[in-house]
Amino acid sequence: MSEPKLNHVSCPDGGTGHRMAYWDWGSESASHVVLCVHGLTRQGRDFDVLAQALVSHPGTKIRVICPDVVGRGQSDWLADPNGYQVPNYAMDMLELLKNLQVSGVQRVDWVGTSMGGLIGMTVCGQTQIPLPVPVHRLVLNDVGPVIEWPAIVRIGTYLDRIPQFESLQQAADALWTTSSTFGPHTAQQWLELSRHMVKPVLGAAGTITLHYDPGIAVPFAAMTPELVERELGAAALWGLYDAIRAQVLLLRGAQSDLLSPETARLMAQRGPRARLVEFAGVGHAPTLIAPDQVQAVVDFLLKN
16 A cells, blocks of 8 residues: 655644644645545544545546644644634644645645534635635535534543553554444454554553544533534534535435434535435444445546
8 A cells, every 4th residue: 555645734823833744645746636634533544545546546636635633643732722623723724725735736625524524614615715726526524514412422422531552453442432333344444544543652662542632622522502503503504504615525424423314405405505425334424445435535526
């Protein structure tokens, strides 16, 4: 398997700033860029399989950029955990897009899983934002303008727990207990997905831990049903969704507890009128590793 290049971009944050890491696949001279943004506790290497499928597609010259959102993976951690908010993540993505524009990008597509989709809606739904290049096609992976409260409760039960492990396999087994909703994976697929979810523990040889800052749980813990309705519900996100001018593909795990069938149905009927594809036997959220999931995204992004 080929490996991506690891790059960084400097992002302002009201303090001394921070560096956001991103994984760079394909040709740096490609004018077509696909930006892939991960979920809440994940990181950019989640998109390895999809990225390889895109950059190796016959007859295309494409570049795939997979950032580690701040506080995750190889990116810096924030001094103030209250900064772990979608609007701030969106500003970081704009900084990244401006940085990429130096290389002559002419088309940008966006693939966003869960939180990455919320960031995408924030960027694409605010027409006043001066994007270097408008997003042409947007893939929303198991997320929409209404976030179901039970899913937030479920995620909150493990978000601030950062255990230590003696082996990658032990870590993979533990991650599966909170991620089995991702749907069926072979043992090897899950081990590869887990490989980039851990990092060595400083001063403890042979011990590894999860890669993300437990501080991301601070703003998450402050959520209430009323706050979710006010800031992540109809009043805020439907307006963003309806303003999107990009073509939209909506992916949904048929057993998702975060994106309801009713919300998905409405997304296909209003605003950009998303094309809806559901995957049986999968909850929140499809990992874009299974061949049918990869093909759905590749076809949407690369076929006229």
